[in-house]
Amino acid sequence: MTSTKNFIIIGGGLAGVSAAEELRKQGFDGTIQLIGKEAHAPYIRPPLSKGYLNGSEGLDAVYVHPAEWYAENDIQLLTGTKAFGVNAATHEVTVSGGKPLHYDKLLLATGSSPRLLTIDGAELGGVHYLRTLDDSVALQKEFTGGGRTLVLIGSGWIGMEVGATARTLGNDVTILERDPIPLANAIGDELGTMFAEVHKEKGVVLRTSVVVDKIVGSHGKVAGVQLDSGEVVPADIVLIGVGAVPNVALADDAGIITENGIVTDQAMQTSDPDIFAAGDVANAFHPLANMRLRSEHWANALNEGPAAARGMLGQNESYEEIPYFYTDQFDIGMEYSGYGPMTRGAKIVYRGNREGREFVAFWLKDGRVVAGMNVNVWDVNEQVQRLIREGKVVDESRLVDESVPLDEI
Template sequence: MKTVIIGGSHAAISLAAQLRHLSPEAGITIISSDAETPYQRPPLSKGYMSGKVTFDQVVLRPEDWYEPNRIELLKGARAEAVDRPDRIVTLDDGRKISYDKLVFATGARPRRLPAEIGGHLPNVFVMRDHGDAIKLMDRMKEGQKLVVIGGGYIGLEAASEAAKKGVAVTVIEAADRILKRVACAETADDIRALHQGHGVTILENAQLHEIHEKNGVADGVILADDRVIPADFIITGIGVFPDTSLAETAGLTYNNGIVVNEKLETSDPNIYAIGDCASFPYHGRMIRLESVQNANDMGIVAAHNILGEDKAYRPVPWFWSDQFELKLQIAGLNTGFDQVITRKGLREGAKSHFYFRDGTFLAADCLNDGAAYMMARKILEGGKVLTPIQVADPAFNLKSLL
């Protein structure tokens, strides 16, 4: 049986590795539009941009891993069409590749500002791939001025790396606070204070009117209240959207992602979707997760199901973000929370914010608090009951629940 994977993402390599582990004879082809060997994207805005890790260290598998494992890797190749009745993928260079099972692991693409307000200018960047990271590393020099549009994790990580290099950074956020969509006010307060302590200016309730252009490049941003913020370069961190265009053209069901069932099958049982591009059932609703955990675990589950097993994907999500001296680790998914309890960690300055809904533990944001993060993950994975009263009691030992 031959499996063709569209995309060179973390999910794609996880799937290929697991398929090969489970089935020595399976045919496996990866179609990756990237010119590079498939690599991890999250470290690009963290350790790679800071210079702590090299590109070789963020590569998912070394170049010499593919051939001995009989995994065909087509780099710089783009899938252009899917013929579902005949099970053929056509590439942009005209090559045709047949499949028994097809997997979309196409990830997500960054949202860009419209050209009419200056999003097209050459010094307006996004932070998504290796090329983006290289361009930004060249720009991040002491004395430069950067405006980051968007106060989510990607924007704040970029702001952190720039500030560490001596760049004067201003973050503008349209909502009334940073991290509005993804974190509680308590976590946002901690991260805002962290950035301000390192000289980053954060403007909330700041609506972008347009990017100011001079001599063909951006030289600042104009806010809706007519404030002008000078800039030598700009990074937009305003979210991503799932890359579903080819799946849509192929007639697959999509809704904020390629819709899959618990087995990660799309509306065509011979086609799967995994990673950032997939919308899957989670506690009675459909969600997408943009995380390494989700990509890796989906790849493993899909491999089992491609080979005829019947595995359901039921994740306990986790995420992380590195900013200045802060390691933020997140266990669980906080959607729908109605209560937050803050608990001090064992180490100096460590703390965690625990989320609850109707008294049920949902998630925890752990700030330099690795011990609490591990306990939170284990509690969620084990289905243990953790109450707000227990979290609020500094004498209560989380380990006692395990």
């Protein structure tokens, strides 16, 4: 019998489309409406600061599926459509350009938005954020051909990746960071320093412990970034990368619990039994970590979407994927797996050649591996994740000894 149920997914990113795909794989034959506010079909974000931005990858590496896939799988893709409100009592979503849509189950995969820097000059031409495909297209036009002067405000993963891409394309790059060491909040001082050194070696000017006062320009176009000391750092392109905030407005409108995102259980179910959340916006309970975790990385969207789909279908779902992300910057390739909150105060040990930047770093808490990062060492991520998942006390001397295979630890 054909189902008469209608499942609505708000959010045209990877989490949303992966949930729609999983619903069909699980045999759901009701209506699926996938709502995205952008004009583009669902796409993935890592290439926007890496391969697509530097021109080595085309749109085929960006879009999740070809355009025809949605019709072939009977998924109603509503691009260029903004959801304005959710009425949990009537099970309705208010959208632009049409009457309210009824849902039986609703998935909020609304993602996150760049944290805006509210300083003078932020509206000048040549000032950018990077979140969307259109943002990446605009930056690509600025960088191609080299010879430009880019100032990055913030040294998070996006900022450092864009800085590496812009420099590789022949542009002058300066990174301004208020903290003493870039990426230290994510991976600690030692490893943050390693990334800083890589950038400096490649000609990036990295200025830490500085405070940005305003962006200056003339005739509506950016000319530089002024520090609180009064110094102006010249720029004809500025990228602001000072973090992201989860898009919880629709959740708040629906009256469901939000706290650093949309609060969910391990099945991605919110405080409303018919509303689920996944991706950047979901602050989900993780059974293995025994805490709620919110991650703004590609793998999280890829895996939480299907978990939410199974939860929407009433299956006994428990999302237990270990958070994972990767980065490519100049000649550094890195994969990281683990529970970020647990690394605070953890001991870091190294396996491999730190000086040659070919190693695996492990974060140990009470003798147990809670996170691992492989730098220019490949095909070890599964073993790193196994050690984290098992949660056993490890022999530190064997862990750092390259002669001992990881699968024997």
